[in-house]
Amino acid sequence: EVQLVESGGGLVKPGGSLRLSCAASGFTPNSYSLNWVRQAPGKGLEWVSSISGSSRYIYYADSVKGRFTISRDNAKNSLYLQMNSLRAEDTAVYYCARPLGYSGYDLGYWGQGTLVTVSS
Amino acid sequence: EIVMTQSPATLSVSPGGRATLSCRASQSVSSNLAWYQQKPGQAPRLLIYGASTRATGIPDRFSGSGSGTEFTLTISSLQSEDFAVYYCQHYNNWPLTFGGGTKVEIK
Numbered sequence: 233e234v235q236l237v238e239s240g241g242g243l244v245k246p247g248g249s250l251r252l253s254c255a256a257s258g259f260t261p262n263s264y265s266l267n268w269v270r271q272a273p274g275k276g277l278e279w280v281s282s283i284s285g286s287s288r289y290i291y292y293a294d295s296v297k298g299r300f301t302i303s304r305d306n307a308k309n310s311l312y313l314q315m316n317s318l319r320a321e322d323t324a325v326y327y328c329a330r331p332l333g334y335s336g337y338d339l340g341y342w343g344q345g346t347l348v349t350v351s352s
Numbered sequence: 353e354i355v356m357t358q359s360p361a362t363l364s365v366s367p368g369g370r371a372t373l374s375c376r377a378s379q380s381v382s383s384n385l386a387w388y389q390q391k392p393g394q395a396p397r398l399l400i401y402g403a404s405t406r407a408t409g410i411p412d413r414f415s416g417s418g419s420g421t422e423f424t425l426t427i428s429s430l431q432s433e434d435f436a437v438y439y440c441q442h443y444n445n446w447p448l449t450f451g452g453g454t455k456v457e458i459k
Contacts, residue, residue, distance in 0.1 A: 267448075269396075277388075277396060277439055279448040291446045294353075327395055337443035338386040338401035345395060 234258040234341045236328045241346030248318050252346060254311040254328030261306040262286060263334055268302065268313050270324035271345075280326070281313065282337065296322075318350045354378050354442055358451035364459040371427040373454045375440035380420045384444040387416055387425045390453075391436045399438075400425065430456070 240252040254266070268280040281302040282291045290302055301314040311328055325345040332340035355378040365371045375385070383403040388396040398407045400416035403423060413428045427434055435458055440451040 276453045277390075277441070277450040279441075279450065282446075282448070293447050332398070332401060332407070336384070336401070337448055338398060339388075339396070339441070340398045340401070340407060342395035342397075 236341060236343035238328050238343045238346040241348045243349045244318055245352050246319060246350055249316045252313040252326055254343060256309045261309050264330050266311045267329045269327045269329050272324045320350050323350045324348060353447055354449055356440055356442060356449050356451035358440055358454050362455045364457050365430050366459045367430055369430050371430055371456050373425040373438055375423040375451050377421045377442055381442040381444035383419045384442055385423050386441045388439045389436045
């Protein structure tokens, strides 16, 4: 059974940093891309970043480019999101998500999310 | 960036009724379109991928259609558990983008 479990959320001051983790299980990690998607309180879904199975291909939303860094450690079955220079508008639930198959980005598996609050 | 526009923002439907949700892309996304259902406090759930293929375990009252720039999610005979927010998402190129969502509420 595919499982994704996020951790690392919390309260951080504007300008601060936070590192999110996603523990993956139930599949061979290097065969699938992994993604971060966020949702601000009461708002819709926003794709944040994607990383291919080998880490060769990495993509970011413009809203986080230069501030966030996605990475993965397939030996540890883990995905990470290093978030620097955090802003109030980064406040959201952050979800880790995996596509259904080896290619494509139809996100068939999601974690339960971890809440990041950026506030002084 | 491809902008995904969903309509209506809110749809009021009676239990047992039919719901038709629209999603429009600002440029062609071919059939690289997914639909998700989200209930309060829960993660999104994939319903439809490839514009028209139901994900595993999704009841056949959910159907997707369209290609290019115009897409539709139809829910026939709404059940109580179907009242939720629905999002479309393209995955044709980068960046991936979601529509703003359609809330299906009880009439």
